[in-house]
Amino acid sequence: MTSATAVERSGEDRAPGGRSGKERSPGGRAGGPPAHGAWFLVLPALIPILVLSVGPLLYGIALAFTDAQSGRTEPTEWIGTLNFQDLLHDTLFWDSFGIGLLWAVGVTVPQFALALGLALLLDQNLRFRWLARALAIIPWAMPEVVVGIMWRLLYNADAGILNETFRDLGLGEGRDWLTGLATALPAVIVVGIWAGMPQTTVTLLAGLQNTPRELHEAAALDGAGAWRRFRTVTWPALRPVALAITALNLIWNFNSFALVYVLTNGGPGGRTRLPMLFAYEEAFRYGQFGYAAAMGCVMVAVIAVILALQLAGRLRQGEDER
């Protein structure tokens, strides 16, 4: 949803007004909220968060260990790790899981490369920069459903512009991109890359604008070429932002739903059935709440591993700096 955490470490003095966090009151002083009144300020948000966010998450984890089903009259029972044992042998789920990983990496990596390129361009003093910034709004602001619909029009076998372009260029008759077994996943991945580009670009651009200019100029005076300057000056400064936004993108992409639901609804033959789509069908078409919750838990475990790896990367990098 947001790339907020991505820029966590990037800004030093970028708050409007240019104040750094040091000047904030440690609390209890005249400027801060009254000590006994803090609860009064916190409660309105705390209750909804507990009831509709933290609670359901814990409830969801608990459900994974039950045989909960939709519309059943008998009481739900604890069944231990039975769901997980079933899941272990559910080849359909693991196929879907593999597709999910392929999709998440397939979107995140090229998207990062493209966004980095665009951010580097936008950091230059080029004309028409404003146009690129304005256009970048479109994928960001659009409802995911509309993004899916839009690309379906583009990919449409007969009325789509893609096949017409192929015909014009003499590259054959074109094909039915979203229903072809071989083309469906790549076609969907392209849409994923397009949809997430703006956010990644804006985040990286913010990181770039925090790299020390003087170092650049010094490196240029020493005769360092563009690539060398990028490697020795830009990249070390950008790395924390790059790591954070990549980890977030991986998570968001792995959890994505609407885009693929609209584009292919998991087809053809399950070739684009992301784990979210799989779990959704399991829960709300077949009513297997407990089983679907177990799938959710497995997905969380994977995300936790990704986060742990990222954290390890950050720590290692922190040591390098010393």
Next chain:
Amino acid sequence: MSPRTSGSARAGQYLALLCYLVFLALPFLWLLSTAFKPARELGSLHPTWIPRDPTLGNFRQAFEEQPLLRAAGNSLTAALAAALIAVLIATPLAYVMARRRGRLAAAATGWVVISQAFPFVLVIIPLFLVLKNLRLINSLTGLIMVYAVWALPFALWMLSGYVRALPVELEEAAAVDGAGRLRTLVSVTGPLLAPGIVATALFAFITAWNEFFFALVLLKSPEKQTLPVVLTHFLGAEGVADLGPLAAAAFLATLPSLVLFAVIQRRITGGMLAGAVKS
């Protein structure tokens, strides 16, 4: 980035920028083009970029085929209410997060970060059951509550950044002048925060307006459904879509988000960075 760039490198840069512009813009232009094409042209074997015979017929047909106005009304209600509730409950907490240290602020920050990684699958089933028990399934009220909480992480992040950017001295000065704490919050901090609050509310509005998954699961009866869900009805059971009206409706549904986002874009980017400034 570099102090001096050669002419050929510049040309390469412009070429690359052009490629990016094409990649970013073309899908949207194609949507526009399809929306204004008559059915005859959409059926032709050689589609063109510019409609030969532009028409508004698709828009009329879109409104006839699906209850777009009712859906837009539902979306508007849900998004407005969710945005209002979100900033109302987020602002005080964001203030505490920004001005105090302590376990509470730390826990809130932790929740903001973790909620970024929440898998919706794991939350949606229990949410469905909880709302069912509260008899709020298939009701806009239930959806509004979910949207408000769902918008909170970002709202807290943005707002606490804006609060941090305000000098504490202003509040201290008001206290010296004899203003009570509540009064200081209402008449000094509040007005200064107003632009940030508005931007955050607009962003929450856009996210709720665009949201699909929760609406799909939580609303069942057609007269309650929001715009993104109704849009998918155009796709039909076999995925055979009536392209013209589909494009027209999709374009209309995007307009509010595009306009609002254009208005607040700078503030959002600025706010994300402001939220990022931690000591």
